[in-house]
Amino acid sequence: MSKQPLFEIKNLKRYFPAKGGKTVKAVDDVTFDIFPGETFSLVGESGCGKTTCGRTILGVYPKTSGSILYEGEETAKMSKAQLRQFRRRNQMIFQDPYSCLDPRMTIGTIIQEGMNVHFKRTPAQRNEKVTELLFKVGLTADFASRFPHELSGGQRQRIGIARALAMEPDFIVCDEPIAALDVSIQAQVINLMIDLQQEMGLTYLFISHDLSMVRHISDRIGVMYLGSLVELSPTAPLYEKPLHPYTQALFSAIPDVHRGKKEQRIHLQGEIPSPINPPSGCKFSSRCPYAQDRCHEEAPALRELEKDHFVTCHLAAQL
């Protein structure tokens, strides 16, 4: 892709203070770009820092160090007016459709709340806009007067999407938008998201641990482990030939309904180490089946092994 990236994230770090003067390295030195119009996914197990990463990019959490360039401009140095626009143009959809909608507001108010701050409209125009948004996410105009508790999980998630769209954004961070939904509803929400992307040219940062859905929706994928990016690649090559031992193990654990052929499952020993005290050298070295002395001592850098396919592993070329 030769286009100018929408976001350039360089050496991003986000640490949280923990008890006893320790720090949790939730996001530790992550570098990637997001291009306009694409779906970039972050995958990994819980606690790997994918949600923190998404939130830090939007400025929900201040970064500890590193740089976030939005259309070439450092977000931390933006003026108030620029930040206002930045926040409008970059929206978020949350995982839990139950807790992310205010139970005491009607759906109409929820959708309007942010939009009214940014757009000067008459009340009639506002209502018209709400109706239009409801249609866009596959609901009817009468939903505007209902309350969140009257809606099912899938419908609430649609409201979450409508609320984000109300701001006329170009970029949406989708933080596990389907994790709390039933399989059949998941498909509906994903279809809606793909349609909206094609219609409005949206860019998504899709955060999920559902690897089959990620494969379906993503253009490029970053695999995270313990706060670091271990592999970065376009979707097809990543699923065909994952290079990092962690990615290989992660993908082999996907339970598959297509039982035609079975690949050998790679068993990882133990669980993710604590991000307060990550292993020295390569962070995956404590669980890696191929780890050598070098892996325990020296942290590998992200390198391009094949075209557009980056990996953080000393041994990836030999494996």
Added chain:
Amino acid sequence: MDSLLTVKNLNVSFNTYAGEVKAVRGVSFDLGVKEALAMVGESGCGKTVTSKAVMRLLSRSGGIIKEGSRIEFMGQDILGLSTRELNRIRGSKMSMIFQDSMTSLNPTMTIGNQIMENIFTHEKTTRQKARERAIELLKLVEIPNPETRLKNYPHQLSGGMRQRVMIAIALALNPSLLIADEPTTALDVTIQAQLMDLLRSLKERFSMSVILVTHDLGVVADFADKVQVMYAGTIVERGTVDEIFDSPRHPYTWALLSSIPGRAQESKSKLYSLQGTPPDLLLPLQQCPFAPRCQYCMPICKKAIPKENFLTDTHGVACWLQHPMAPKVTPPAGIGGYDHE
């Protein structure tokens, strides 16, 4: 195969302000010794209620098992037992693990005491012996350093570890039947794979029967011997794993299978999605429960409930399409034996 558990015409209702919610409607099934049965379906289809009814765990949540229902476990009529007799079976002969390990374990007790509690409830034994047994159980579920872990509280363990502790408690007295209600839903894929492997090996080792309640069809394909697909409180299709995944017959099963993105499917293409919502369980059943959402719906489907039609000894389908007079339809592409890339 000998039958360990027989459920016949199970009906469960909940009385609510809106009226009587019929959550389970005439469910019957058998479970053999050492068999793994999976119950799948969307939320609210009655899979959890069915499994809880087997344990008689419904009274506190207001569930009423209707007259005419029968549950037999190891030749005993579960529904006729007194609470005392039930308590003797629950936790020893049959036990259950739940989805949310954080709320199922007692946060104020060490995990050692929680495992031992179950042992003391059912056996007269010394503290020393129970402790040894607890350590043995933690080893069995592959928890490292069991001696020190015994003294841990649930919040000191990760989600995967807590789920292992739950399994240890459930297995403390070598049950013949283990009911696992969404045991891995809250966990990551790698941890899920570890746990399902563990459950599989324990099932073999202790000759247990397992009822797995889940909505994750991938887990089912990996684990179960038999599958029953539930919809609106009824079983719409049942069969062996091969029958359900390779030659599914019910349009609802097709819908479930095709809403999972396949490997062969083009990226960002339309995923199959089921329109509409499940029927209101307050209303009596007068038609095929799936008819309003079924794309193959025929006039008869809206007039009468289809009877379960057995294609083989194990493969049953409750759908009018199986009727000899029904038109032949081909299932959507990409599911079952029709495509493997």
